[in-house]
Amino acid sequence: MKLTLAVSALVSLAGAQTLCDQYGYYSANGYYVNNNAWGKDAGSGSQCTYIDKALSPGIQWHTDWNWSGGQNNVKSYPYSGRTLSSKKLISQIGSMPTKAEWAYSGSNLRADVAYDIFTASDPNHDTSSGDYELMIWLAKKGDVQPIGSSTGTVNVAGRNWDLWVGYNGAMKVFSFVAPQEIATFESDVKPFFTHITNTQGFPASSQHLITFQFGTEPFTGNNARFNVWYWYGEVN
Numbered sequence: 516m517k518l519t520l521a522v523s524a525l526v527s528l529a530g531a532q533t534l535c536d537q538y539g540y541y542s543a544n545g546y547y548v549n550n551n552a553w554g555k556d557a558g559s560g561s562q563c564t565y566i567d568k569a570l571s572p573g574i575q576w577h578t579d580w581n582w583s584g585g586q587n588n589v590k591s592y593p594y595s596g597r598t599l600s601s602k603k604l605i606s607q608i609g610s611m612p613t614k615a616e617w618a619y620s621g622s623n624l625r626a627d628v629a630y631d632i633f634t635a636s637d638p639n640h641d642t643s644s645g646d647y648e649l650m651i652w653l654a655k656k657g658d659v660q661p662i663g664s665s666t667g668t669v670n671v672a673g674r675n676w677d678l679w680v681g682y683n684g685a686m687k688v689f690s691f692v693a694p695q696e697i698a699t700f701e702s703d704v705k706p707f708f709t710h711i712t713n714t715q716g717f718p719a720s721s722q723h724l725i726t727f728q729f730g731t732e733p734f735t736g737n738n739a740r741f742n743v744w745y746w747y748g749e750v751n
C-alpha cells in the first residue's frame with residue numbers, strides 16, 4: 516500500500532513538469548505556466564511545454580512546437596505568469612520590475628515573443644481576456660504583426676518601440692514592438708502603462724491588473740524550441 520502511494524506520487528510530480536495537453540497547467544512558488552494551445556484547430560501540429568527549474572524568484576521553462584496551416588492564425592500561447600495575490604488598480608502600482616532571458620530555434624518561424632498583460636474594471640474578470648491588453652513584443656519572427664495599426668515610434672523605459680493600437684473584439688490592445696530583438700530584457704513595465712495613460716486615454720485609476728505574463732504566440736514553423744532561461748516579474 517505504502518509503495519503504491521509512493522509510486523503514484525512520483526508519477527503525478529513528473530506529469531506536472533511536462534505539459535502536452537491543450538491547457539496543461541503548472542503552478543508553484545508564485546509562478547504558473549500554461550501550455551495554452553487555444554488556436555490549434557486553425558491548423559495542425561503539436562506542442563509541449565516543460566518546467567525546467569523553479570527559481571527564487573522566477574522560473575525557467577521551454578516549449579517545443581510544430582504548427583502548419585492557418586497562416587494568419589495564432590495557434591497557441593505557451594507562457595509563464597506571475598501569481599497575483601491581489602488585483603491592484605494600475606494607478607496604485609508603483610513598479611513592475613521584470614527580467615526575461617530567452618532564445619528561439621527552429622525553421623520557418625513565424626511567431627512573436629511577448630509580454631501579455633490584461634486589465635479590467637472588474638477585478639474578478641476572467642483572466643483569458645480583459646477590457647485592455649498591453650503587449651510588449653521583444654521579438655517578431657517572420658512576417659507576423661500585432662492587432663490594429665502602427666501609431667509610430669515612442670520612447671518608453673529607455674528604448675524606442677513601434678506602438679500598435681487596435682481592437683480584439685471589444686478589448687483594446689496596445690502593442691509595443693521592439694525594432695530589434697531583445698534577448699535579455701530587464702525593465703519596469705509600469706512606464707508602459709504610464710505612457711498609454713498619458714497619450715492614449717487609458718483609464719489607470721479604474722483598471723485592475725489581472726494578469727502579468729510572458730510567452731510566445733506561434734503562427735507557423737517547424738521544430739521550434741522557445742527557451743526561457745529566466746523569467747521573473749513582480750508587482751509593487
Ligand SMILES: *[C@@H]1O[C@H](CO)[C@@H](O)[C@H](O)[C@H]1NC(C)=O
Nearest residue numbers: 561562563579580581737738
Ligand atoms: C516536431 O517535428 C519534428 C520533426 O518531425 C519532431 O522530431 C518533433 O518531435 C516535433 N515536435 C513536436 C513538439 O511535435
